[in-house]
Amino acid sequence: MNQVTLEIPYEIPVDAHNPVEPFLRMDRMPHIWCPGCGIGTTVNCFTRALLDSKANLDKVAVVSGIGCTGRVAGYANLDSFHTTHGRALPFATGLKLANPELQVVVYSGDGDLFAIGGNHFIHAARRNMDLKVICVNNLTYAMTGGQTAPTTPDHVISATSPYGVFEPSFNLVALAEAAGASYVARWTTYHVKQLSRSMEEVLSKKGFCFIEVLSPCPTLYQRRNKMGDGLDAMKFYKQVSKIRHGAPTSECALTKSGEIVVGKFVDRDRPDYLELLRGQMTESLGDRYAEPEVSCSC
Amino acid sequence: MAKGFVAITVERCKGCGFCVEFCPTHVLALSSAFNSKGYHAPHVVAGEKCSGCDLCGMYCPDFAIFGARYAR
Amino acid sequence: MHADPKGVLTGVHFLDGDHACCEGTLAAGARFSAGYPITPSTEVVERFAWRIPTVGGIFIQMEDELAASIAIQGAVWGGAKAFTVTSGPGFSLMMEHIGYAAMTETPCVFVNVQRGGPSTGLPTLPAQADMMQARWGSHGDYAIIALCPNSPQECFDLTIQGFNLSEEFRVPVMMMLDECVGHMTEKVVIPEADQIEVTPRRYTKLPPEEFHLFEPREDLVPDMVKAGDGYRFHVTGLTHDERGYPSMNVETQDVQVRRLQDKLKPLANGRALCETENLDDAEVVVVSYGITSRVAQRAIQLARAQGIRAGKFRLISAWPFPEQRISDLAGRVKAFVVPEINLGQMVHEVARAAAGRAAVIPVSHAGGSVHNPDAILKAIVEAAR
Known part of the structure; x- marks a missing residue:
């Protein structure tokens, strides 16, 4: 990559580098995301959260499904897994249980996590599996050309709803709370500081944590709906978002052009899967219970 | 003297304009020049105002810009 | 290396094929299983769920076969030896992840206790009609290993061998039981742990900066690493190069897909069982x-x-x-x-x-x-x- 910079009226220190670069596989840049897509912005927030959390990056794994956001795993310079469509969560479940010292982050899109992977989402949340889920919600299936997703709002035009969506959509934060998530927040790609802080917060929280990030898709969502480009989406987020920490998630449903309630909605402590497992086995088996040593040298 | 600076990797830019729009001190503008992919990358128009806050870096979806404070 | 004695139930037993298969997984070193109930195979994981807390491992009942068949692969990349078990419709649901295991060269074992089909078919009665599905069921070109025990004793012995072959060649291995073998009860002799050979995972000895996750050794099989060891590797089901990076071109596809088939050639003849x-x-x-x-x-x-x-x-x-x-x-x-x-x-x-x-x-x-x-x-x- 050419490090060409335009003429600037001051000196840049020679050792200056973009703080995201150590977290990314820079030999894979440029990435595949469209101009004005917000996925890269969420990645910035994630890398800064990792930096601020002082996590041991050798012990952080990223698991993605399929789709535009599914490509995050391929760009993260961590142990990273690009799995099958919808199955990032069960893959991550196996990874975490085999190697509990790993911090396992599931980074995927709304179609992947909530349509084809919806069943896995509610069960991983129910079990309070110690996974951090970052869902980039662009309200559509972007990789495949802008089809209707379970998150696409009413009246939106999509490739498979040419006359407008009429199916009710999911309210992801309400779904996550109802299924048992320990932590539920929503931000948009406009809220970079808050998003980064939320991500940092979940990196030190046990249990199933869910962060929804609304993100522009100018190419496949907005174009069909005359909603402008990525920057227009960002301005829209700025204009209509209301920060309401602790808001009842049932009141946080999204519409095509209405208010976007953002904030941290749920932050509760529930024993996670491994704690529950250990508790039950100890109660039933006493000294006969052997601590899992799933990962072996053989 | 500016407190900070921004560094731009022009060839990585896709011209979304997030950095220009959300720079709190209005340091940037989109250039009229094209990069090799045909995008208008940002350039610095008011460098002396840069606080090095790196908000541009947090917004940039293409990892093409970042800001930092000068070491004092 | 020898089997870890913690998982080996040495002695003479009277077991059905499903239970013997479970003992085989434990002797082979499996410490993780994910499953979903389906007749006539569930007894394998029922026994595993009963045995594993005292051996030191985890069984998790997943929400469906799709989840079970990918959870085991997450566990493998976390360092475990892992397997899942199914029958009939469940085997159909697992097909995508058999392809994923083949593409990502994830060593793991799928036990299929065959029942009559198609569709729901004959849940409690035998068939051997999944043989072609085991070989060709997932899309694209790949190769797998399938073993067919004909007694509870073989359910034990061959399951260990299945795990060993899976590690040696880094392929998914299908244990193709049938309802009769699965539910037939006979004498099963489980030897001492030091009489059981177990193939260790092919972990690389190279440092991260010299290691490429999909660079084959002379036998066409690449060495492996597990998450958390500082290798910062990438695994994808997309066509990928030796670094594991997606590479969407004819040349990479040709090299990769041919190697996935060719690496099993030694088994086709000289070492055929x-x-x-x-x-x-x-x-x-x-x-x-x-x-x-x-x-x-x-x-x-x-x-x-x-x-x-x-x-x-x-x-x-x-x-x-x-x-x-x-x-x-x-x-x-x-x-x-x-x-x-x-x-x-x-x-x-x-x-x-x-x-x-x-x-x-x-x-x-x-x-x-x-x-x-x-x-x-x-x-x-x-x-x-």
Whole structure:
């Protein structure tokens, strides 16, 4: 990559580098995301959260499904897994249980996590599996050309709803709370500081944590709906978002052009899967219970 | 003297304009020049105002810009 | 290396095939299983769920077979030896993840206790009609290993071997039981741990800066790492280069997909697992596998009693298919008789290998029970005529 910079009226220190670069596989840049897509912005927030959390990056794994956001795993310079469509969560479940010292982050899109992977989402949340889920919600299936997703709002035009969506959509934060998530927040790609802080917060929280990030898709969502480009989406987020920490998630449903309630909605402590497992086995088996040593040298 | 600076990797830019729009001190503008992919990358128009806050870096979806404070 | 004694239930037992298979997984070093209930295979993981908390491992019942078949692969990349178990419709649901395991070269074991199909079919009754699905069920070109035990003892022994082959070649291995073998109870002898050979994972000795996750060794199989060890590796189901990076071009596809097939070639012939009897003078060879091989044994005895020179060729590794062995036989026998509890699957492989040099006679059965030995005998008699 050419490090060409335009003429600037001051000196840049020679050792200056973009703080995201150590977290990314820079030999894979440029990435595949469209101009004005917000996925890269969420990645910035994630890398800064990792930096601020002082996590041991050798012990952080990223698991993605399929789709535009599914490509995050391929760009993260961590142990990273690009799995099958919808199955990032069960893959991550196996990874975490085999190697509990790993911090396992599931980074995927709304179609992947909530349509084809919806069943896995509610069960991983129910079990309070110690996974951090970052869902980039662009309200559509972007990789495949802008089809209707379970998150696409009413009246939106999509490739498979040419006359407008009429199916009710999911309210992801309400779904996550109802299924048992320990932590539920929503931000948009406009809220970079808050998003980064939320991500940092979940990196030190046990249990199933869910962060929804609304993100522009100018190419496949907005174009069909005359909603402008990525920057227009960002301005829209700025204009209509209301920060309401602790808001009842049932009141946080999204519409095509209405208010976007953002904030941290749920932050509760529930024993996670491994704690529950250990508790039950100890109660039933006493000294006969052997601590899992799933990962072996053989 | 500016407190900070921004560094731009022009060839990585896709011209979304997030950095220009959300720079709190209005340091940037989109250039009229094209990069090799045909995008208008940002350039610095008011460098002396840069606080090095790196908000541009947090917004940039293409990892093409970042800001930092000068070491004092 | 030897088996970890914690998982080895040394002694003489009276077990059904499903339970013996479970003991095989434990002896082989499996400490993680994810499953979803389905007849007639659930007993494998029921026993695992009962045994594993005192051995030191985890069983998790997932929400469906899709989840179970990918959770085990997450566990493998976390450092575990892992398996899942299913039957019928569940095996169909697992197909995508068999392809993922093949593409990402994830060593893992899928136990399929076959029942009658298609669809819900005959949940409690046997069939052998998933043999082609085991080989070809996921989309694209790839190769797998499939083993067919015919007794509870073999369910134990071959499950260990299945894990070992899976580690050696970094492929998913299918344990192709059938309802009869799974639910048949017989004596099972489990040896001392130091009598059981276990293949360790091929972990690399290279440091991260020199290591490429999909760079093959001389045997065409790449070495492995696990998450958390500082290698910062990437695994994808997309076509990928030696670094594991997606690479969407004809050249990479050609190199990768050919290697996924070629790495199993040593198993197809020299190391093919089969059991043979009376082949030296045979004019008719009965090719069978799984429960059907035990019925075939009776038919061969009856034929011999009538003076017909019948021989036995039992496929233990159905995939890779022992093509050369069958081809060699085809030059000197009159006919192959191929009984199987399906309407004709492995018989096509036999015919392909025989290439017209010997007659190939299927003895089909639509499923729900085993053959009557007389049906196989009749085919042998006709073939010998």
